[in-house]
Amino acid sequence: MFKNNSGAFIGVDLGGTNVRVGLFLEDGQILNWQQDEILAVRGPQAGLQKIYRLIESVLVGANQPLAGIGIGSTGPIDRLRGCIQNPYTLPGWEDVDIVSPLREKYKVPIAFENDADSAALGEYWMGAGQGKERVMMVTFGTGIGTGLVLNGKIYRGVDGAHPEGGHILIDPNGPECYCGARGCWESLASGPAIAAYAQQLPFQEGSYIAQHSGSDPQEITAALIFAGDRDGDQTCVHIVDRAAQHIGLGLVSLMMVTLPDCIVLGGGVMRSFERMKPRINAIIEKHHVIIPAKKVRLEMAALGQQAGIYGAAKAAINLFEEQ
Numbered sequence: 001m002f003k004n005n006s007g008a009f010i011g012v013d014l015g016g017t018n019v020r021v022g023l024f025l026e027d028g029q030i031l032n033w034q035q036d037e038i039l040a041v042r043g044p045q046a047g048l049q050k051i052y053r054l055i056e057s058v059l060v061g062a063n064q065p066l067a068g069i070g071i072g073s074t075g076p077i078d079r080l081r082g083c084i085q086n087p088y089t090l091p092g093w094e095d096v097d098i099v100s101p102l103r104e105k106y107k108v109p110i111a112f113e114n115d116a117d118s119a120a121l122g123e124y125w126m127g128a129g130q131g132k133e134r135v136m137m138v139t140f141g142t143g144i145g146t147g148l149v150l151n152g153k154i155y156r157g158v159d160g161a162h163p164e165g166g167h168i169l170i171d172p173n174g175p176e177c178y179c180g181a182r183g184c185w186e187s188l189a190s191g192p193a194i195a196a197y198a199q200q201l202p203f204q205e206g207s208y209i210a211q212h213s214g215s216d217p218q219e220i221t222a223a224l225i226f227a228g229d230r231d232g233d234q235t236c237v238h239i240v241d242r243a244a245q246h247i248g249l250g251l252v253s254l255m256m257v258t259l260p261d262c263i264v265l266g267g268g269v270m271r272s273f274e275r276m277k278p279r280i281n282a283i284i285e286k287h288h289v290i291i292p293a294k295k296v297r298l299e300m301a302a303l304g305q306q307a308g309i310y311g312a313a314k315a316a317i318n319l320f321e322e323q
C-alpha cells in the first residue's frame with residue numbers, strides 16, 4: 001500500500017485518435033485538462049513524448065505535488081505487465097510497456113487500466129453513476145466497450161482480465177466479428193456495424209441515403225442513418241429500429257447477469273438514444289417478470305469525453321486505498 005496520497009493525480013486517456021490528460025484532486029475536482037491527437041502511426045516513442053508534454057502542461061501552476069498517475073488505454077492491454085498490446089487502433093504499438101517509462105520519469109505510482117474500465121470508474125466517481133454501488137458502463141463507438149464497477153472497484157476476471165461485453169452473442173447468424181465468432185453485440189450495434197448493415201441495403205436514386213451519400217456506399221455512416229431516422233426516411237427508420245433491437249437485447253443480457261443499479265450509456269451512437277429509447281425500453285420491459293427492470297436504470301453518461309481521464313485519475317487514487 002502506498003502511504004503518501006496527499007497531492008494531485010494525473011489521469012491519462014489514451015485512445016486510437018486522441019490522448020487526453022487531466023489533473024485532479026482526490027475529491028474529484030478537476031484542475032486542468034488538455035487533449036491532442038495521438039498520431040499513433042508515428043510510433044510509441046513519439047506518443048510517449050506527447051503524453052509527457054501534456055502532463056507537463058497540465059501541471060503548470062499546480063500547487064500540489066504529483067501523487068500518482070492513472071492511464072486508461074484502448075485495449076487489449078496486459079494490465080499486469082503494463083503493456084499495450086493493440087495492433088488495431090494503435091498500429092505499431094504492439095507489446096509496448098507504457099507504465100515503466102512514466103514511473104521512472106515521475107517517480108510516482110502508476111495505475112493502468114483498459115479504457116472502458118476507466119470510463120466506467122470515472123462515471124461511477126463523478127458522473128452518472130455517482131453514489132451507486134453497482135455501475136455498468138457501455139460505450140457504443142467504434143466498438144462496444146463495457147466496464148463494471150462494484151463498490152468503487154473495477155470488476156476483474158481471471159488473471160485480472162477485462163470482461164468484453166461487446167462480444168456477447170446476440171445473433172449466431174449475424175455478421176462475422178474479428179474475434180472469430182458471429183453476431184457479437186459489437187458486430188451488430190457499434191457505429192461501424194450500423195453503417196455496414198446500411199451499406200449493403202439496396203437504396204433508390206433520390207432517396208435520403210442516396211442524396212446524402214452521393215450514392216457512394218462508403219459514405220454511408222451511422223451518423224447519416226440517425227439523421228435520416230430523425231428526418232423520417234423509412235429505410236433509415238428501419239435501420240435504427242434494428243440497431244435499437246440489438247442494443248436492447250445486449251442490455252437485457254448484461255442486466256440478467258449483473259443486475260447493476262444503473263447502466264451508463266456513452267459513445268457516439270448514444271447521441272441518438274432519445275430516438276431509440278422507446279424501442280430499447282420495449283425490449284427490456286418484456287423481461288420485467290424476471291428482472292426488476294424498472295430498478296436497473298439506464299442513464300446517459302454525464303462526463304462525455306472526460307470520463308476516461310476522471311476514471312484514470314481515480315484508478316491512481318485507488319492505488320493508495322488497495323492493499
Ligand SMILES: [Zn+2]
Pocket residue numbers: 166167177178179180181184
Ligand atoms: Zn466478437
